[in-house]
Amino acid sequence: MSKQTRALEAIIFDVDGTLADTEEYHRQAFNEAFTEFDMGWHWSQAEYTDLLSISGGRERIRAYAEAHLQPGHRPTALRELAHTIHDRKSDIYRDKLCNGHIQLRSGVLRLLQQAKSAGLHIGIATSSSTFNVETLLAHALDRPLSDYFEVVVTSDTVIDKKPSPAAYQFALAEMALAPHQCIAIEDTANGNRAALDSGLKTLITTHPFTYTHDFSGASLVVDALGMPEAPFKVLAGNSHGSRYVDISLLDALLTGSRQPVSEWVDDDAADDRLIMAK
Ligand code: XBP
Numbered sequence: 001m002s003k004q005t006r007a008l009e010a011i012i013f014d015v016d017g018t019l020a021d022t023e024e025y026h027r028q029a030f031n032e033a034f035t036e037f038d039m040g041w042h043w044s045q046a047e048y049t050d051l052l053s054i055s056g057g058r059e060r061i062r063a064y065a066e067a068h069l070q071p072g073h074r075p076t077a078l079r080e081l082a083h084t085i086h087d088r089k090s091d092i093y094r095d096k097l098c099n100g101h102i103q104l105r106s107g108v109l110r111l112l113q114q115a116k117s118a119g120l121h122i123g124i125a126t127s128s129s130t131f132n133v134e135t136l137l138a139h140a141l142d143r144p145l146s147d148y149f150e151v152v153v154t155s156d157t158v159i160d161k162k163p164s165p166a167a168y169q170f171a172l173a174e175m176a177l178a179p180h181q182c183i184a185i186e187d188t189a190n191g192n193r194a195a196l197d198s199g200l201k202t203l204i205t206t207h208p209f210t211y212t213h214d215f216s217g218a219s220l221v222v223d224a225l226g227m228p229e230a231p232f233k234v235l236a237g238n239s240h241g242s243r244y245v246d247i248s249l250l251d252a253l254l255t256g257s258r259q260p261v262s263e264w265v266d267d268d269a270a271d272d273r274l275i276m277a278k
Contacts, residue, residue: 006259008251009181010121011111012151012171012200015133017187019124020104020140022097023048023209026057029093033085041068049209055127055161055190058086094135104140105205107225107232107244112148118247118261121175123151125167125184125194130154151175162190168198183250185225189213201253203245206235219253 016022027048034041041064043051054060062082069078115122126133133154137145145152151174153167160166172179179199186192186202188210195202196217204221206213215221219237226232226244240258242249252258 006251007181007254008120008183008247010123010175010177010183011115011247011250012123012125012168012182012184012195013108013149014184014186014188014191015124015126015136016128017207017210018105018185018191018205019108020102020136021207022102022136023052023207025096025100025102026089026093029089029096030057030061032092033089036088037085039085045209049212052188052209053190053213055163055188056155057089057128058082059161061085061089090129090132094132097132097135097139102136102140105207105224106230107227109142110227111225111245111247114247116148120247121151121177121182122149123153123171123175124149125153125171127155127161127167127190130156162188163193163197165194165198168195168200172198172200180254183219183253186218189215192216192218203250203253204235205245211235220249 013019016026024045027043027045031042051060051064054063062078065073065078065082112122124133130152133152134145141148151171153171153174155161158166158170168184172182175182182200184191184195184198184200184202186195186204187207192202192204192213192215202218204215204218205225206221206223211223215236220234220239221236222232222234222239222245224232228244231243232239232245240249240252242258246261248258248261
């Protein structure tokens with residue numbers, strides 16, 4: 001089998017619902033903040049499932065307030081109210097991360113370690129805040145965040161939230177890579193859209209809050225990255241005979257055919273081989 005130049009140079013991860021199942025922590029934090037502010041609001045899991053169609057907690061609160069407060073509130077007042085409640089919600093969320101036992105989703109640490117060993121670029125593109133990401137990964141990762149992620153794009157980096165492609169475009173620019181060299185791993189329709197509109201192919205890992213989302217255009221939809229001893233369930237797309245997500249499968253999603261990682265050569269070696277062949 002001729003050696004094949006690998007296409008995959010980077011993996012860009014979403015955070016909430018992708019690296020870890022954090023959305024239930026977020027939902028509880030929203031509700032505790034609503035109680036503290038005596039808003040009379042409570043987001044059930046079913047309601048939160050719908051609300052996850054809005055990226056960004058502050059935007060989620062403001063949209064809900066516009067629909068549930070008595071009319072006549074000035075837009076600036078609604079914006080300030082959402083901002084104040086969201087700041088308190090974020091403090092409560094981070095306390096939950098610090099006092100809970102949040103873990104990375106199945107297969108995430110295995111894939112991070114494999115990608116790092118293979119010299120791939122690894123990035124993050126999220127609609128949540130840098131502080132939230134740092135708090136989550138300080139408690140869920142086995143090493144400092146910077147040991148894995150060379151780029152972390154958050155709501156503090158770019159203003160526009162998903163489905164805007166801004167976060168992925170910023171991450172690509174920071175890594176100086178072209179979209180065709182990267183793949184995004186996401187969990188929501190907005191995240192899938194944001195990555196696709198950035199020119200990236202996408203792998204979706206679903207969970208109860210978002211499995212009903214429209215993932216049109218995704219290369220593969222599975223219920224988790226999976227492990228050799230706990231394979232994923234394929235919900236849509238071509239898994240190329242894989243039972244769990246590894247860098248060889250991610251490369252196959254970019255190239256259309258699977259090559260064992262041992263068959264990979266990097267671009268420089270491939271160029272040298274081509275020169276020799278002339
Ligand atoms: C998920 C979001 C966030 C979280 C809540 O971001 O949309 O809004 O639900 O976090 P992503 P905040 O999927 O891009 O990681 O309250 O900090 O927004």
